[in-house]
Amino acid sequence: MPAVRDVAVLSVATFPARHGFSTTELGSMGLTQAPDAAAVMERRRQLAEAVGFDLNRAAFAEQVHGAAVHAFRRAEGVPGGQTVRRTDVLTSDVPGQALLTFHADCYPLLVVDPARGAVGSAHAGWRGTLDRAGEALVLAMREAYGSRPEELEVLVGPGICGECYEVGPEVVAAFRERLPEADRSLRPRGGRAALDLACALKLQLERAGVAPDHVTDLAACTREDARWFSHRGGRSGRFLAAIVVP
Numbered sequence: 001m002p003a004v005r006d007v008a009v010l011s012v013a014t015f016p017a018r019h020g021f022s023t024t025e026l027g028s029m030g031l032t033q034a035p036d037a038a039a040v041m042e043r044r045r046q047l048a049e050a051v052g053f054d055l056n057r058a059a060f061a062e063q064v065h066g067a068a069v070h071a072f073r074r075a076e077g078v079p080g081g082q083t084v085r086r087t088d089v090l091t092s093d094v095p096g097q098a099l100l101t102f103h104a105d106c107y108p109l110l111v112v113d114p115a116r117g118a119v120g121s122a123h124a125g126w127r128g129t130l131d132r133a134g135e136a137l138v139l140a141m142r143e144a145y146g147s148r149p150e151e152l153e154v155l156v157g158p159g160i161c162g163e164c165y166e167v168g169p170e171v172v173a174a175f176r177e178r179l180p181e182a183d184r185s186l187r188p189r190g191g192r193a194a195l196d197l198a199c200a201l202k203l204q205l206e207r208a209g210v211a212p213d214h215v216t217d218l219a220a221c222t223r224e225d226a227r228w229f230s231h232r233g234g235r236s237g238r239f240l241a242a243i244v245v246p
């Protein structure tokens, strides 16, 4: 467990890019079904202030549980930031640009290429992991910015842990059929299995060329830890993962 700054916005002191994960203390960041949209926007403003980015220029992923990549590049801002449609993986090399993804059990992956001043961000639940979102993130950095995978630094944010995340036979079958890392990520429980998404994602990163000692895992379980919104844990709402181009 790395050293963290534990406030309403959590971050890892050693990670070489500005970033943060909003906690339940700050409140839900999702606008869908929010009773008070203005309150949500105020929380997003507080997150932007805590992490240090311009909310009006921020890019929010409209996630669809896939691994489609969008290299975000747009200079002018709009009030409250902009939504990038149908993507779970965002990248940017525009200085000061913030990338944001929404979470409640699904994992945030944050990546930075310190040499090239580029960052990326992914949202990965079981569908995204099955679509190899971890590899897609690394490939996107390589293709868009010429990043060398072994120079990337990756932070695995809060998500549901391998003990807490039980999946049914159809998910187990899909993983076994499509992912080489399935055996190391699944532990059978009757006809079902406990699925360790963080393990699967880290194996994907490794296979894509990221050095294992360049991967920091927050090892924070959203279901067990009341600081996080969690679908399975019954804390409805969304937290945001943010990363800013240096």
Ligand SMILES: [Zn+2]
Pocket (backbone or CB within 6 Å): 160, 161, 162, 163, 164, 165, 221, 222, 223, 224
């Ligand atoms: Zn757990």
